Amino acid sequence: MNNLAILIPAYNEEMTIGKVISDVQRETKNIPDTAIYVYDNNSKDNTVDIAKKSGAIVRHEYAQGKGAVIRRMFREIDADVYIMIDADDTYPVDVIEKMYNKVKNKSVDMVVGDRLSSTYFTENKRLFHNFGNTLVRNLINRFFKTNIRDILTGYRAFSYRFVKTFPVLSRGFEIETEMSIHAAEYNMLVENQVVDYRDRPEGSESKLNTLQDGFSVLITLSNLFRTYHPLAFYSVFSAVFLGLSTVLFIFRVFLPYSSTHTVENFPTLIVSTILLVLSFITFFSGAILDSIQSTNRRNFELNLIQVEMKKQKMDKENEAEI
Incomplete structure (x- = not known):
């Protein structure tokens, strides 16, 4: 059982995966018993080879979709603290230790990497993403009576009890919505951690489909409200x-x-x-x-x-x- 497990879902991220792993290694060198796991989701480029050469533990999830990857990670890995970060190098790693300490020392169940309170709206060039993030945040905070400042962020820290009691139902990017509502509904202790956000480097391709993913998130929100209330x-x-x-x-x-x-x-x-x-x-x-x-x-x-x-x-x- 690891003290800290870094979880990196990856799909065709050869341009950035090496840098993300090396940055995380540098930032976690003072945290004992840290393991970095890269879960490859059928990448067709050199993501897997680069991740292995960079020193990460590489595993595979063959069912396509971020939700399927997270389900596999949460089932297979045991750790005191988990930190999930995207492989696209859009999140800074300098807050990893802060997020780790909140879970380890304050018994926080989920730490949310809050992009919307920092540089997201200036760095992100996709206007519908900005609108969608704000809309989903306001809806969830209103309907589920919580104060999570960034619902759709992929940068989060979790406790063992959150990971082992979270039922992963979605297969796509609406998984972050599920996490936020699960924490709110079951009185999990949640804290926000403001993080800077930088847009993808030029040449790196986003896997998001604005309209399709946005529609899926809203459907998920409706279904979860029906389930919980x-x-x-x-x-x-x-x-x-x-x-x-x-x-x-x-x-x-x-x-x-x-x-x-x-x-x-x-x-x-x-x-x-x-x-x-x-x-x-x-x-x-x-x-x-x-x-x-x-x-x-x-x-x-x-x-x-x-x-x-x-x-x-x-x-x-x-x-x-x-």
């Missing part, structure tokens, strides 16, 4: 059905009936009744799912205790070996 989610639809039912009944059934004492719009009466039934169904569906989610939260806390006990056992075994 089902009563609030389904209550919106319940209120819409109830409102439509009420309007149709009053203006197309009740008011004409009060004048003629005859129900003249039977189809409208039937539709308003169906909408009223749908309103009750969606509301009680949300209430039932909310009860299930409460049970899941209790089970998560129990699982967290088991993870902590496992880590303590591993720490004792390591001390015995030393």
Whole structure:
């Protein structure tokens, strides 16, 4: 079990991977028992060879997508502290020790490398990325009542208990959204670490698709809100059905009936009744799912205790070996 594991997902990053590894090695030379892992995701260039020559431990994930890579890393590696950094040399390594100390000494579960409070908006030349980062940050902080300043950053530090209790569901770049919401929903201790951001060096190709990835992130956000707050989610639809039912009944059934004492719009009466039934169904569906989610939260806390006990056992075994 490592003291610090540096996790670097990589896909066709031959231009920058060597520099990132050497920078990380220089910055972590005073942190004992540090291992640098590069997880290659089917690169077609010399990323793997350069990473090996630079001294990193290279492993492979053949299912395409950043989420698949992170799932593999989190399953295979045991460490007291994990730091994940992109292989594109857009993040400075001079804050690695600060992020490490927050997890190691302050028991922080996730440290977020906050680009948006520093140079991101001046360095990043893709305007839709700037807009999308701001939009997603505001939505998540509002709906999930947290204060994470950079939701989509790939520069993060994690505790052992975060890594071993985080269910990786996404396969693409929406994985960072999942991490942020998971930490917020399960009361994980999160801190922001302001980091400078520099755009990719010329000739280095981004793997992001602005519209496709942005749409995926918003869909993920909607699905996670439905999962973690089902009563609030389904209550919106319940209120819409109830409102439509009420309007149709009053203006197309009740008011004409009060004048003629005859129900003249039977189809409208039937539709308003169906909408009223749908309103009750969606509301009680949300209430039932909310009860299930409460049970899941209790089970998560129990699982967290088991993870902590496992880590303590591993720490004792390591001390015995030393």
